[in-house]
Amino acid sequence: MIKAKVVKNILQRDIPEKLEGIGELEPFAGAFTKLKKGWMEEETVPPPNKAKMPHSDKTCSDLKEAILRTNPKDGMTVSFHHHLRGGDSLLVQSIQILAELGIKDITLASSSLTSAHDPILPYLKDGTITQIYSSGIRGELGKAIAEGVMPKPAVIHSHGGRVRSVHTGRIKIDLAVIAASASDEEGNCTGSHGKSAFGSMGYASIDAWYAKQVIVVTDHIVDYPCVPRSISQNYVDYVVKVDSIGDPSKIAGGTTRITKAPMDLQIARLAANVIEHSGELKEDFSFQVGAGGASLAVAKYLRKIMRRREIKGSFILGGVTSYGVDMLNEGLFRSIFDVQSFDAAVSTSLMDNPYHIEIPAGLYANPFNCGCMTNKLDIVVLGALEIDTDFNVNVITGSEGYVRGASGGHCDTASGANLTVVVCPSFRGRIPIVKDKVHTIVTPGESIDVLVTERGICVNPKRPELRENLIKAGIAVKDIKELATEVEKITGKAKPIENTDRIVGVVEYRDGSIIDVIRQVKD
C-alpha cells in the first residue's frame, strides 16, 4: 500500500488525504467554512423506492426469520438506534443472528454504542464486523478499537453529521433494525408507550427513510393503528414481536438524578452564575444541557435563577431528562424538542404533553438543511474529557487513549448556540483536564465561548463582550493558559499517550470534514 499524503487541517492535526476502508478525507477547515456556501457540495443519494402488494403480511415469527427475509449478504451495513441506552439487547441479538448465518464484513452503523454492546466484541475480532460508524463507543469495544482489532478505521460522527452521512451515501444502510416499545402489524411504531417505553426515536428516523430494508422489532404489538407513531408504515418492511427488546429496568427505569458530588455542584453553581450574567439569559431563551455530572446540575441552579428573575424560556432541546420535563410542567419553558429521552418520566410526558415534541436527528442537528434546531439554540452546557488552551474539546478518548466517550451532539450544539458553556473539573484524580493539547479534538475551540471549572472561569478571547459582561458582574475571569499552567503545577506534567502510526478511527466534524484521527495505542 502506498502511503497517502498527509495534510494538516486548520487545527494542525495530521489528516491523510486517503484512508483505506473509508476513501478520500477532507481536512476540517473551520466550523462554518462549508456551511456558509448555503448548500452541500456532495451529491445526495436518493432513498430506495420499494413496493408491496396490497394486504401483504409484514409480520414475522421471530427476529431470525425477519433477518433471513431481508436476504443478508457479506459486506452489508446494518444500522441501529441507541434510544434503549444501557438496556438495549436488540443490537447484540441481531449481530449474533447475522454471525450464526455466517455473514462477514459487516459495517455496523449504530447511532451510538454503549457498554451494553460489549458482547459483540468477539465479532469485531473474527471478521463478522469490520467497520463501525457511531457517534460514541465505550467499554470493551472502545478499548479494543484503540488497540487496533478492526481492519478498517472506525468513523466517529456527530448526531447531525450522521444524518448528513446517510444523505451523501457515506453510510449506505442495507438493513435497519429498529427497536420500538409499541408497534402495530404494519410497523407504525413508537417509543412513547408500552412496557419498555424509552421515549423519543429521533435517531432512527433517517434509518427508516434510507435503509434498503427496515425491520421494526417490538415487545408490544398494539391494535392497528399505533397512536402516536414516530415511524410510519410506509417505511417498514417487516414487523417482529419478541419477548423483550432489552432490560426494562435499564431502559425505562427511574429518573436521572442530579449529582451530589460537591465539586460538580460547585462547578454547576459557578456556571449558572456565568449564564445569568452572560447577557444571553433573556426572556424566551432556549436551552440545552447534557445529562451527566455537572451539566445537568446547572439546570437546577438555572431553575432558581429563572424563578427569581421571572424569566420564561421558549424551548428545551436535545437529550431530555425528567428534570427538563419538570421545568416544562412548572411553566419555565413553553416546549421541549426531544431527539432522545434519558429516563422513564420523559416517555410519559412525550406521550401526554403536546408541547413535548419528538424530533428526528435531521431536524435536531443536521447542518445541511434549511435550519436545524441547534441553530436556534441560545444556551448550551456541555461536558469535556479534556479541553486545551485553544478551547478545543475532547469528548471521545480517555486518558489512556482508549475510545470511551461520545461525540453525540457536542459539536452540533456548540456550533449553533449563542453561548456554549463547557463545565468540567480542571483535573480528575491526577489527570489534567485543562491542558496545552488534547489527545483528540471533537469540537473546535471556535465553538466554545466559556469554560467553567472549580479553579477558574475562562472566556474564549473571541468573545471579549462576554468577558466584559462577566467582569462587570464581579465574576473573576482567568486566562486559560494560566489555568493550564496552574493545573500542571498541581498534577505534574503527564507523559503523553504512546501511539503507533496506525489510524484506528477518524473523527468527523458535523459537516463531514475530518477534525482529527485516533491512532492505535501502544501496548
Next chain:
Amino acid sequence: MELKIKAQAGSFESSDVLIMVEPQPLGVGRKIELESIVLQQFGEDLLNQINTDLDTFAISDVRVIINDKGALPPTISARLETALKRSAGIQSGTLS
C-alpha cells in the same frame, strides 16, 4: 529514621494512595512495588518522588508497596511519611 515494624497509611479511595512499608535487613536496599492507575502518565514521577522522600528520611533498606488511585504529589508524600513514622514507632496508626 529506623524502621521497626510493618506499617501502612492511606486508602484505596479514588485520588488517594495506600502505602505499605516493611523494614529490610541492612544492605538489602530499596524494593519499591508500584501500582498506579496513572502509571503511564506519571510512573517515573512517582518513583522519583518516593525515592526523594526516602532520601529525606535517610532510609536505604525498605520494601515499599504503593497502590495509587491517582493521588496528587502532596498526598503521596504525606501518606509515605505517615507510613514510615508508624513503622519507626514515632506515630501511632492502624497496624501499630
